[in-house]
Amino acid sequence: MKLQAQYNRISIISSIIVLLIAGIGYYFLIHYVLKEQLDNTLRVEQVEIQDFIQTEHTLPAATTYKDQKIEFKKADQVFPQSFRTFRLYDEEEKENELCRQLLFPVQVDGQWYTASVTKSQEETEEMIGLILLITLGLILILSSLLFFASRFFVKRLWQPFRATLSAIKSFNLDAPVPIKTEKAAIHEFNELNESVNLMTEKVVKDYLSLKHFTDHASHEIQTPLAIVISKLDVLIQDPALSEKNLTHLQSIYNAVDKMSKLIQSLLLLAKIENNLFSESSVVDIRAAVRNKFLEFDEWMQEKKLALNNEMKDLHVTMNPQLADTLISNLVINAIKHADGQGEICIHSDNKSFMISNPGRNALDSHRIFDRFWKSEHSDGTGLGLAIVKRICDQYGYSIQYEFKEGVHFFTLVF
Amino acid sequence: MKLLIIEDEKELVESMVTYLQHESYVCEVAFDFKEAQDKIETSEYECIALDISLPGGSGLKLLQELKNNNKSDGVIIISAKNSIDDRIHGLQLGADDYLVKPFHLSELAARINAIIRRKMHNGSNVISFNEISIDLLTKEVRVENSMVDLTRKEYELLLYFISNQRKVISKNALISHLWSHEIGTGENIDFIYTHIKNLRKKIQEKGGGDYIKSLYGMGYKLTDQ
Numbered sequence: 001m002k003l004q005a006q007y008n009r010i011s012i013i014s015s016i017i018v019l020l021i022a023g024i025g026y027y028f029l030i031h032y033v034l035k036e037q038l039d040n041t042l043r044v045e046q047v048e049i050q051d052f053i054q055t056e057h058t059l060p061a062a063t064t065y066k067d068q069k070i071e072f073k074k075a076d077q078v079f080p081q082s083f084r085t086f087r088l089y090d091e092e093e094k095e096n097e098l099c100r101q102l103l104f105p106v107q108v109d110g111q112w113y114t115a116s117v118t119k120s121q122e123e124t125e126e127m128i129g130l131i132l133l134i135t136l137g138l139i140l141i142l143s144s145l146l147f148f149a150s151r152f153f154v155k156r157l158w159q160p161f162r163a164t165l166s167a168i169k170s171f172n173l174d175a176p177v178p179i180k181t182e183k184a185a186i187h188e189f190n191e192l193n194e195s196v197n198l199m200t201e202k203v204v205k206d207y208l209s210l211k212h213f214t215d216h217a218s219h220e221i222q223t224p225l226a227i228v229i230s231k232l233d234v235l236i237q238d239p240a241l242s243e244k245n246l247t248h249l250q251s252i253y254n255a256v257d258k259m260s261k262l263i264q265s266l267l268l269l270a271k272i273e274n275n276l277f278s279e280s281s282v283v284d285i286r287a288a289v290r291n292k293f294l295e296f297d298e299w300m301q302e303k304k305l306a307l308n309n310e311m312k313d314l315h316v317t318m319n320p321q322l323a324d325t326l327i328s329n330l331v332i333n334a335i336k337h338a339d340g341q342g343e344i345c346i347h348s349d350n351k352s353f354m355i356s357n358p359g360r361n362a363l364d365s366h367r368i369f370d371r372f373w374k375s376e377h378s379d380g381t382g383l384g385l386a387i388v389k390r391i392c393d394q395y396g397y398s399i400q401y402e403f404k405e406g407v408h409f410f411t412l413v414f
Numbered sequence: 415m416k417l418l419i420i421e422d423e424k425e426l427v428e429s430m431v432t433y434l435q436h437e438s439y440v441c442e443v444a445f446d447f448k449e450a451q452d453k454i455e456t457s458e459y460e461c462i463a464l465d466i467s468l469p470g471g472s473g474l475k476l477l478q479e480l481k482n483n484n485k486s487d488g489v490i491i492i493s494a495k496n497s498i499d500d501r502i503h504g505l506q507l508g509a510d511d512y513l514v515k516p517f518h519l520s521e522l523a524a525r526i527n528a529i530i531r532r533k534m535h536n537g538s539n540v541i542s543f544n545e546i547s548i549d550l551l552t553k554e555v556r557v558e559n560s561m562v563d564l565t566r567k568e569y570e571l572l573l574y575f576i577s578n579q580r581k582v583i584s585k586n587a588l589i590s591h592l593w594s595h596e597i598g599t600g601e602n603i604d605f606i607y608t609h610i611k612n613l614r615k616k617i618q619e620k621g622g623g624d625y626i627k628s629l630y631g632m633g634y635k636l637t638d639q
Contacts, residue, residue: 222494223423226516230429233519236582236633237433243630250632253586260516264496295593298567298612302605321498 004158008150012143019142023135030131034124035100039083042102045070045117046081053106059113067120075112078105085121097122160184164193173275176204211274221263228256258381265383268325269371272390277319285314285353288323289346292331299335305357306343314348316414318395326391329384330355330410336380337408345407352413362403369399415530416457417441420450420473421465421492430463433519433581434526447471454480454487460530461488463522464509466495474507481508488529492517518587524577543576544638546622557620567592568613575626575636584633610634 049070052060062071081104087096098121106115160182167179178201181193232253236246271277293300293307300307316323334344334357342358367373369389372382392399392412402409415438421427422445431441442459444450447470454462454476462480466473477489490511491504501512510529513522531541531550539550547556553569555562564572574591575583588606614626627635 220494222515223426226494227423227425227429229516230426230433230519233584233587234429234432236584236629246630246632250585253584253632256516257586257590267496295567297565298608299605302608 004150004154007154008147011146011150015142015146016139019135019139023132023139026135027128027132030128031124034127038100038119038121038124039102042083042100042117042119046102046104046115049115049117050106053108057108059106059108067122069116069118071116071118072106073114073116075105075114078107078112079103079114081105088118090120098125157186160186160189161192164189164196168196171200173203173207176207178204207274210270211276213270217263217267222260225256225260225263228252229260232256258379262381262383265381265387269383269387269390272322272387272394277322277394280317280319282315282317283320283323285316285323285327286311286348288327289331289348289353289355292327293346296331296335300344303335303338304341305335305338308343308345310345310347312348312350314350314353314414322391322394326388326412329388330412333357333384333388334408334410337375337378352411354409354411356407356409358406359403359408360406363401363408365401365403368401415439415460417526418444418450418453418459418462418487420444420462420468420476422446422467422469423465429519430522434523445469447476450476451479454485455483458485459487460533461490461526463526464489464491466491466493466500466504474504477504477507477509486533488526488533490522490525490529492522518584518590520574520578520581520583520587521591523581524574524591527577541573541576543579543625543636544623546572546576546617546625548573548576557617557622560620562616562620562622564613564616567609568616571609571613572617575634579636580639582629582633582635585631588634607631 045068049060059072060070063069081102084101084103086099086101088099089095090097099118100121101116101118103114103116106113164179164181167181171179179196181197184190184193232249235241236249241249289311290309334355337359338344338357339359345354345356347354363375364373369385371386373386374380374382389399391397395414398413400409400411400413402411417434417439419427419430419434419441421430421443424445427443427445431443434441442453442457444453447468450464450468464473464477468476473491473493477491480487480489489509490513491509492513492515493500493504494515496514504512510532511525513525531539540547541550542548545558548554548569549556555564555569555572570592571588574588585606592606592609610626610628614624618624623638625636625638627637629635
């Protein structure tokens with residue numbers, strides 16, 4: 001529900017409730033006041049009658065004047081005075097009229113009489129009716145005013161908010177420019193705009209510094225690594241090195257290589273996350289996979305692995321460098337972790353690519369694509385499959401791992 | 415033949431000079447932009463190894479000056495930045511090659527050799543080591559006069575050995591040359607041995623000498639001594 005509609009609903013409902021309560025309260029109050037006034041008139045009449053009896057020692061004539069009627073009836077005994085309201089048939093107007101009556105005892109020559117003064121209450125009722133009508137009219141006018149006001153004026157009031165919203169919607173880190181909004185007449189919107197401006201400025205700044213971090217980290221770490229490797233390359237030229245020392249050097253080489261690979265993988269992940277691989281072209285997946293296996297032909301021979309090729313034509317539009325990394329990581333993973341003799345099977349149709357390798361135990365399918373997750377015997381960086389997953393996420397591809405009857409299956413759906 | 419190394423990391427320069435100081439190479443060194451500018455203006459080099467980020471200015475600016483002055487020095491950029499854009503930019507400015515740090519010195523030597531060979535317009539595209547010769551245009555390998563049938567990887571391996579003859583090349587350097595940085599090095603990289611064994615066998619079958627020596631399996635050396 002729109003804020004405006006919600007606001008309308010609340011304000012209209014609450015004003016109707018308030019006006020209704022006020023109307024009802026008003027009704028009873030007026031009713032009470034007018035009745036008191038009527039009763040007072042009746043009492044004035046009572047006093048006049050009593051005064052008349054006091055001086056004349058006789059009953060005044062029973063009269064009917066306008067809407068006022070005075071009557072006397074013999075009574076057996078004295079009784080307390082009382083007011084009552086009742087309906088009386090009016091001869092003139094041919095209808096039942098609401099009347100207010102004061103009954104009180106009077107004594108003339110030792111005889112008790114019931115004196116009654118009756119007055120029509122119609123006028124009062126009419127007035128109350130009018131008040132009710134005015135109240136209802138007010139409710140109607142106020143709610144329709146509220147409705148139209150919100151429809152035409154509130155919409156204009158929200159205009160700066162809409163402008164800010166559309167600026168936020170079109171904010172894109174591929175073209176990182178902070179949002180600049182115009183000054184609005186309303187304080188709250190200005191506050192919102194200021195926060196949005198500050199926030200996007202910070203986002204853009206952080207994004208750019210993260211982007212530059214990739215370059216800086218690469219430079220800062222690669223240079224000391226380059227020195228270590230170059231020193232090793234010079235050191236092994238020494239003919240006096242013993243076999244034992246050469247073995248140590250081999251370990252250093254391997255560790256440095258691994259570190260270098262690790263840093264490259266981390267930088268690659270950061271680059272993918274920073275969308276630094278935006279350009280794309282059509283990639284022939286079948287050819288890419290075939291070329292990878294040609295590259296690693298001797299490795300396959302060494303591990304006594306056969307290749308079962310069931311690849312069909314498969315073209316995908318993506319960044320060629322990422323496509324190469326994707327295929328390369330999957331192929332290397334399959335050859336590297338192929339356990340025992342057997343075959344690596346590659347299969348593809350027009351939508352998916354599957355690669356399988358023999359293995360002993362099922363791997364944790366929930367964690368296999370996590371960063372730095374490694375099977376017990378792996379000496380890799382633990383980033384190869386994480387990179388595969390990240391590339392898939394980037395393009396919305398799905399990658400799935402399954403283990404069936406001693407074979408690991410990796411299925412990639414483009 | 416004269417080489418110029420423009421690089422501000424003194425330790426790295428020292429290693430490069432030690433490795434490259436071959437009987438036919440004379441290495442000169444510049445540690446900053448100004449020094450490099452002076453050296454480039456006053457003499458000619460067969461090849462210049464150029465770092466991009468230098469104290470006092472960008473290596474790319476030096477490259478531009480070099481090309482503006484119609485100098486024919488070969489240039490290999492050595493950079494810590496592995497960015498496609500930088501690579502393309504460098505090559506467009508006229509660099510002959512682009513090598514990303516960290517690299518093995520044998521890789522640098524092989525690439526410098528390749529640049530110098532291309533620059534020497536003496537019509538010969540054949541390099542040789544004793545009775546083994548490689549025709550770089552047709553990619554044919556001969557022992558004396560008989561052709562050796564090598565796979566692509568074996569060919570690359572032999573070329574790499576000849577470019578680094580009489581030097582010990584680590585297994586790791588061989589692997590990163592043949593498969594760039596795709597595969598890490600662990601205990602299961604010994605299949606490089608299969609390649610070398612096959613290469614030796616093929617050369618010996620055609621009557622060539624057994625020149626590739628192993629150093630306890632950690633490295634290899636092409637030598638006739």
